[in-house]
Amino acid sequence: MAFYRAHILVDSGTAAVLKGANAVRNTLIEEIKSRGLDKEIKVVETGALGLAGAVPAIVVYPEGVTYANVTVEDVPEIVEEHLLKGRRVQRLVYKDDTPAVVKAAGSARSAEMRVVLKNIGVIDPTSIDEYIAMSGYEALAKALTAMTPEDVIAEMKASGLNGRGGAGFPTGLKWEFTAKADGDIKYIVCNADEGEPGNFKDRLIMEGDPHQIIEGMVIAAYATGAQKGFIYIRGEYQQSVANTERAIDVAREMGLLGCDIMGSGLNFDIEVFKGAGAYICGEETALLASIEGFRGESRVKPPYPPTHGLFGKPTVINNVETLANVPHIIVNGAQWYSEIGTARSKGTKIFSPCGDVQYPGVYEVPFGSTLREVIFGMAGGIKSGKKFKAVLMGGPSGVLVGEDALDRRLCSEDLNPGAGALIVLDETKCVVDLIRNCAQFFLHESCGQCTPCREGTKRMVELFDWWAAGSGSEQDLMLADQLATTMALTSRCGLGQFAGVAFKSSISLFEDEYLAHLADKSCPAGVCDMDKVEEEVRA
Amino acid sequence: MESCNSNCCVQCDAEVVAIVDKCGRTECNLIPILHQLQRSMGYVSNEAMEKVAAELGISVAQVHGTATFYSLIYTKPHGKNVIRLCDSPPCHLQGSGAIRDAITKAIGIEPGETTSDGNFTFETVSCMGLCGVAPAIMINDDVYGNLTVDAIPSILEKYFACCCKEGC
Numbered sequence: 092m093a094f095y096r097a098h099i100l101v102d103s104g105t106a107a108v109l110k111g112a113n114a115v116r117n118t119l120i121e122e123i124k125s126r127g128l129d130k131e132i133k134v135v136e137t138g139a140l141g142l143a144g145a146v147p148a149i150v151v152y153p154e155g156v157t158y159a160n161v162t163v164e165d166v167p168e169i170v171e172e173h174l175l176k177g178r179r180v181q182r183l184v185y186k187d188d189t190p191a192v193v194k195a196a197g198s199a200r201s202a203e204m205r206v207v208l209k210n211i212g213v214i215d216p217t218s219i220d221e222y223i224a225m226s227g228y229e230a231l232a233k234a235l236t237a238m239t240p241e242d243v244i245a246e247m248k249a250s251g252l253n254g255r256g257g258a259g260f261p262t263g264l265k266w267e268f269t270a271k272a273d274g275d276i277k278y279i280v281c282n283a284d285e286g287e288p289g290n291f292k293d294r295l296i297m298e299g300d301p302h303q304i305i306e307g308m309v310i311a312a313y314a315t316g317a318q319k320g321f322i323y324i325r326g327e328y329q330q331s332v333a334n335t336e337r338a339i340d341v342a343r344e345m346g347l348l349g350c351d352i353m354g355s356g357l358n359f360d361i362e363v364f365k366g367a368g369a370y371i372c373g374e375e376t377a378l379l380a381s382i383e384g385f386r387g388e389s390r391v392k393p394p395y396p397p398t399h400g401l402f403g404k405p406t407v408i409n410n411v412e413t414l415a416n417v418p419h420i421i422v423n424g425a426q427w428y429s430e431i432g433t434a435r436s437k438g439t440k441i442f443s444p445c446g447d448v449q450y451p452g453v454y455e456v457p458f459g460s461t462l463r464e465v466i467f468g469m470a471g472g473i474k475s476g477k478k479f480k481a482v483l484m485g486g487p488s489g490v491l492v493g494e495d496a497l498d499r500r501l502c503s504e505d506l507n508p509g510a511g512a513l514i515v516l517d518e519t520k521c522v523v524d525l526i527r528n529c530a531q532f533f534l535h536e537s538c539g540q541c542t543p544c545r546e547g548t549k550r551m552v553e554l555f556d557w558w559a560a561g562s563g564s565e566q567d568l569m570l571a572d573q574l575a576t577t578m579a580l581t582s583r584c585g586l587g588q589f590a591g592v593a594f595k596s597s598i599s600l601f602e603d604e605y606l607a608h609l610a611d612k613s614c615p616a617g618v619c620d621m622d623k624v625e626e627e628v629r630a
Numbered sequence: 631m632e633s634c635n636s637n638c639c640v641q642c643d644a645e646v647v648a649i650v651d652k653c654g655r656t657e658c659n660l661i662p663i664l665h666q667l668q669r670s671m672g673y674v675s676n677e678a679m680e681k682v683a684a685e686l687g688i689s690v691a692q693v694h695g696t697a698t699f700y701s702l703i704y705t706k707p708h709g710k711n712v713i714r715l716c717d718s719p720p721c722h723l724q725g726s727g728a729i730r731d732a733i734t735k736a737i738g739i740e741p742g743e744t745t746s747d748g749n750f751t752f753e754t755v756s757c758m759g760l761c762g763v764a765p766a767i768m769i770n771d772d773v774y775g776n777l778t779v780d781a782i783p784s785i786l787e788k789y790f791a792c793c794c795k796e797g798c
């Protein structure tokens with residue numbers, strides 16, 4: 092194996108590539124070669140470094156210096172100064188030389204704590220060797236050789252890991268239901284249909300460290316007795332599909348998937364199922380219908396998937412982030428894991444602040460961190476010197492919170508983080524406009540199967556359209572509130588049940604703004620086009 | 631199938647059979663089959679759906695129902711280049727409306743339409759997970775983020791149909 096004195100990691104996440112990361116990488120390789128350094132320095136592509144606001148970015152090892160906002164023109168200077176002369180190019184160093192990646196576990200509350208994301212931006216996601224070098228597949232070896240399936244489930248239950256897809260169901264319990272369910276055939280399904288607007292954490296895991304998910308799934312298969320796994324990735328995530336498929340192929344070649352895994356007698360294989368563009372398929376029963384070849388329509392629960400899932404067989408369905416936590420729990424133990432976080436929310440949570448923040452991106456923090464720590468501490472606060480107004484927690488199906496929530500703790504005891512999206516609004520944004528846009532999203536994505544959701548989302552958009560056009564009335568507010576309640580109580584699945592949540596949570600918080608639209612026919616933020624003629628709008 | 635000449639049908643049928651064989655002849659492979667058909671034929675025609683149904687031994691209604699349910703499966707011909715504009719909250723708040731207007735101005739069509747020369751189809755879509763670089767669009771497989779109205783003409787430029795092979 093060749094020895095290199097330095098490695099340069101190039102952030103090749105989607106955000107970086109679209110800002111020219113490939114050109115930077117190519118120039119870097121050419122520049123290194125032209126100076127005869129290509130035997131000493133290796134350029135490695137890696138997943139997103141989590142610096143979406145400052146890409147293209149590269150990290151030079153062994154020093155661990157991160158350079159942000161690198162352009163093709165900057166490359167010769169970096170090669171000349173840093174790699175040849177050993178002097179850092181200070182003007183490009185990210186945030187006073189603090190490497191953005193790999194912050195040690197157990198650091199201060201306000202800092203990032205990378206457990207699931209520890210390899211992101213550090214290893215080459217296409218190399219299984221690098222994953223193994225970072226203790227990858229150690230958890231699987233431990234589970235297969237030193238633990239019984241019952242031990243694994245007991246460990247998972249003791250860890251307190253809850254699902255990370257938004258609902259937060261205890262993972263160990265879910266596995267136990269499937270393990271105890273009758274049936275020769277059982278399935279493990281990874282829900283990678285990350286469609287809730289504002290969420291882009293699962294994409295980062297799949298693009299940057301896909302083996303973690305595979306390892307988590309094989310452990311789940313061992314614990315529950317499943318033979319077959321599916322990773323359902325949304326069709327829009329082409330890079331995720333490619334990286335995950337490649338990782339599965341390599342794992343199979345190495346005997347980590349397929350027959351007799353690690354000589355343990357366990358037979359388990361995984362297939363990537365590419366979605367075809369339907370938000371509703373993030374709902375677990377709709378996802379199963381989609382794998383079976385049908386329209387992505389939700390099914391009535393109970394029975395629940397752990398006993399009656401894919402093709403009617405017992406099925407574990409876990410989110411990407413949930414499964415990525417599994418190897419860390421098995422290697423380090425439930426005790427270690429349960430010491431991170433709060434009493435009811437164990438471990439870390441990955442957040443994806445976006446919207447009007449300075450550094451949108453993906454950040455991992457222990458549960459119990461405050462909203463302020465994530466938005467101001469990590470995402471850099473509000474951009475362009477404006478004032479904070481509100482956050483839509485988790486996406487359109489979450490609640491809207493205002494300034495008084497900034498010091499609340501992100502955990503199930505206090506402020507529920509949902510899947511991790513934090514859509515941040517500054518003072519210039521209009522709440523009615525946001526809520527109207529959320530309603531349009533649900534109208535578009537409703538599968539149309541049940542009446543409360545199909546009709547409710549339609550009427551909701553109609554009402555908000557009127558309000559944003561200056562044709563609302565104060566009575567409408569009560570009407571919309573009742574509609575949201577009815578949908579929550581009667582819709583068949585989560586889509587309709589949660590479609591009115593953001594609106595309901597915003598009424599008391601931004602009552603003045605609603606009344607300005609409804610009574611005074613004015614939009615305080617000046618976003619809504621209020622001067623349409625009433626008859627025309629409400630016809 | 632009146633509009634389809636027999637020669638095209640034979641080709642289409644052979645293509646469907648090849649794809650069904652490759653993906654596996656069971657109904658649970660319907661979505662992978664539709665993906666593959668679209669890749670090789672550009673869209674999934676009524677004729678192709680009928681053939682898929684016959685090959686899998688399921689009803690045409692089921693194939694049609696599934697194909698039309700998903701936004702990434704096209705059941706009608708679309709433009710050579712497909713522009714997808716995200717209009718979910720993170721992009722909307724960062725000004726996707728202005729981007730929509732700029733695209734309409736540049737290519738003369740509204741979302742949901744295809745240009746008369748068949749070069750562009752323009753559609754608004756739900757979140758593509760590019761919220762960190764909102765507002766964002768995808769043109770075919772290319773992603774463009776942190777968009778401004780001013781950036782649109784130069785981005786679209788390279789997708790315009792050219793009058794010569796080398797590109798104008």
